[in-house]
Amino acid sequence: METKNRQIRRILIVEKMIMMPIKAALLFFSFLFFGSGSQDTTHLFSKSFLFYQAGLYLMANAIFFVVLTWAQARKWGDLSIKTAAFFLSIIDNLYLSFLIPLTGGLESPIYWFYTGLMIRNAINFPKIRVQGIINLAFCIFYAGAVYVGERETELFLQEIFYLRIIVLLLVSICCWGIYALIQQRVLKDEEEREFHLRREKIHAIRRLAGEIAHGLKNPLTIINNAAYYLEKHVTDELSDVKQHVTIIREEIHRSDRILSQIMDYSKWSNAKLTKLNINQVLDSAIHEIHPETTFPNIHIKKQYQKDLPFLFFDEGHLRQIFSNLIINAFEAIQEKGEGQGLITLTSSLDEENETLLVSVSDTGVGMDLPDVNKIYDPFFTTKEKGTGLGLSIVKNLIETYDGSVEVESKKERGSTFTIRLPIATKNQR
Template identity: 35%
Template sequence: MILRKLSFKKKLVIAFIGVVSIVGIISIYSSSQLIRNKLEQALHEQTMNIIEGVENSVEEKKREILELTSLYAGSKKVVDYTSYGMKHMVRREIMALRKSGGLASLEIMDTSGKLFATAKSAGELFTAAEEGVEESKVDEYLVQRVLNGSSEVYLGGRGSKIGIWAIVPLEKFNEIIGMMQASYLLDLNFIEELKRITTADISLFTGEELSLTTLPSESFSLKPELLNEVLLKKKKLVDNMVIANEFYKIGLTPLLRKDGTLLGMIMVSLPKRGMISLASQARNRLLIIGGLGVFLALFLGYLIAEHLISRPISKLVRGAAAISAGDLDQEIIIDTQDEIGVLAGTFNEMRKKLREAHAKLENRIELVNKELEESNKELERANKELEKTNKENLELYEKVKQFNKELKREIALATKELEESNRKLIYLNEYNDNILRCMNSGVMVMDLDGKITTLNAVGERILNLSSEELKDVSLHDIRRIEGLSRLLAKTLKTEKTYVGHEVTIIQMLDKNPGNKMIPLQVSTSVLRDNNHRALGVIAVFRDISQIKQLEEQLQRSKKLAALGEMSAGVAHEIRNPLGVIKSSAQMLRDEFKPVETRDEYQELTTFIIEEVNRLNRVITEFLSFARPTPPNLQEVNVNEIINKTIQLIASQEKVTPDVKIKVESSKNLPLLMGDPEQIIQALLNVVLNSLQAMPEGGELRITVRRADDAEEKYHPSLLQIQITDSGEGIPVSIRDKIFNPFFTTKEEGSGLGLAIVHKIIENHKGFIEVESEVEKGTTFKIFLPLAA
């Protein structure tokens, strides 16, 4: 708001000051940064040169130590004393050589690498002999190379010290008689010497730890990223660092062992205070020069703005004000050839054209007024015709309104009839759905493309398929109901009706692994419309598995009945001779005892009697199966029966003690209608069979509950007794044979135990089911009717 009230001249001056100030500040800042960068680059290059000088000094020192060692190895006294084995003389000689050469240690070793004599400086750890070690620390590879006539020099370290090692052969008459090894310590004298040469502070690191330094402070550490850079790349680098509150430019160069691993580092340090001082002086000079330049630029800018911009623009403003007041004869005179002069000329030209246009506009207004009067007359005539047309449109509107009213009445009537039809259609659909849902048979409708359009709930349960699975799927693609799909396709092709046709499908089991073959009884017919055109095929089917099972049970019962009648007579005929054999054997044992071989005689007769008794028990069991005693039906408490069964099990000698028996039963169970003795016999046979399946021990669980509490598919008038073991399981191949008489997988046993169980449960109007998985266990489910 304040800038809007200022004159153009003041705005121009302010803008000029701002631009000149910003340009000056940017220029000063850029120049100071450029100078600082140049100084930084020069310091960086100086540091790199110093690092290279340090590296060269180390290499020069290595060559110097190698040459000195080679010179000492050529000493005639050392060679002669060594060849004669004069250790004391050798030690005295090399001690003098070590001192004269400024070495940390000087050692003589034989051709096997073992230490022969050593000379070291006090307190140094650069020899093998210092720690009482008789073997040299030189590796076999270096020994082999020296014995081949080579000389070696390398960097090495022990503890917190780093040094240079040189090893050369000792020769006498061109024959190598041993080796000389010298070491030179990179100590404070060495880094002080480097400082004098390079004019920079020198620091020596052993590994990552500071060992020696010429800096005034030793309380500093390298940044982890610098250490990682040197450790990983093993190359020299330059960076900035603050040491004792002062900025330094540092350079790091690695010291590597002969195998290339990092031994330590040498750091050179150059203080940056000189560079910072130079940068500050340059910045101050730039500020003074820049300030003077800005002031001169502002002064010249003001003069230019006043004489070349502000005054001409003031003339233009006065001329524009005169024209706005209606004075079109006002002329602006500016004697310049710049943009403002061009603007003034354009302004004068515009004034002339505006005056001419004003004259033309007045003439045009007179002409328009005349045309407007003519147009008003035409408009009055058009209004009269429009009133007439509006009257006719009003009459037409009334007719259309009446037509719309009648049309709405017709639509309402049609809508009412349509809603009534929809209600009837919904009712018929619900009626059909209820019929399909309440049918005991499955109903399926297939269209001409082989896709299922309708499948009731019973059909879904029988086929174990849902409507979602059949959506957009051809029936022929479902291989496990191939028999049903072939019959539907045959019906559609022949257009015949098939009644009571039997097919087999494969039902996928949800709980147990494997598949189950399901027989179906199917009736099919072609589905047609009112014009007798085929729309598809309808099939009505039902699961006849239970009917097949009942037929098989009936056939089995007939066979067993015939077998029982025949076997009863055979058993009677066998028992009579058995009685005679047993009586004769007892008489032989008790009355006719020979004097000699009495023990053998006693054993044989006893064996005959025991085998006769065993055969008699088998016949008794067989007779109880072939001619079962009718059950003495009475109301029975199932919990009492279970308890008696457990007591009888506990008295059995063959029961494994490692078997844990658990009983789960409710106290409020209803009474059974049955013979307690026969039910106990049946339960005892099943439990003993389960115990025999767990010779190594396991768990036997007996669960008693109403059948409909276990699974909804069972009738509520039944009681379920479930016996589950964790034994070996029954293979699928013999599972259907376990209730057959004389079928057994045991070495001992009649094979009648489970057959008798099946017979007892059947005589009680009950049934038994078996579920088993090999290596996991078996479950027997016994279903018995409850008392009324």
């Protein structure tokens, strides 16, 4: 999938750096040719009409070049630049068609300019539908221009006429095919760079998470052993002390669970990045949870967009993210106490920002604004036995892949978590 930014840059380079000098030269020779006053130029149109057409072509190009420049400078949007490039192509087609009858009709050397413009169309508009429409218009206008120049119905019986039309069609097809092959190679190179970029970011996690976990695990074990010794040797007369020692051991076990999660966090550096179908991973996460048996009264509604681009991700990590959010949704519905509820899973593509969107919505207990603002804070939890690290780790993992997660929630009405995952890293974009 080609990024829009790359296509826009290519259009600007082609139109400003290549086409502008060529058109300036074409107009210069057109004015010289029309000014010669030869019979070849005046047998169809008057001299004033010829200059009027050349001036009109010059003015139309000037207008659309100004639009291109302003759209680039003021960031009007990709559509403005693409539209200007489209009309510039049509204008060039019309002007070449105007020159064909004046320069020999079927034998006109201007014919070969059409092949160059078709190559330009392939560069500016890689999508076959847009490219095909423009190039088909080129063929139709060329045929009409030749007929105007020849004024003979027998023209359509000549082999050379059909041969020239076929050549134009073949050039159009070949340009699209060559571009597709080049694009395949470019995408393959980008995929390789993508793997390296993301793997480097994930590897950076091990140093921090691993050092924290291993640095605290051993002292915690020593403290736990000491507390156990005190608990066993404190006499019944010191019941208050024994009770506090018990509390210490419970908190040590809780801390141990937290460190275990951090240890899992450090294992993310062993990620194996692959191209994933995000809808299939969502289904895999649902199957892993077994909602039909564990939560029989809670229903899941899927709203998946088809034909989404592949995502570079570790499958285990992505499934873990989805599973965590889906389990949270189930637990929120159970906490509400109504016995039944609905979870909606949605996937879609944000083409403008080149990101995949996944949302997990539930009809559960919801949260107040103060809780929403703290939900990603480490160790913050509204659950009795929660560690408060689940969503914090999920958020950090998503951000490791240059993604983001947002939440909207209302008390007693439910919550919606929305994940944005880029198709390419920021370095690639």
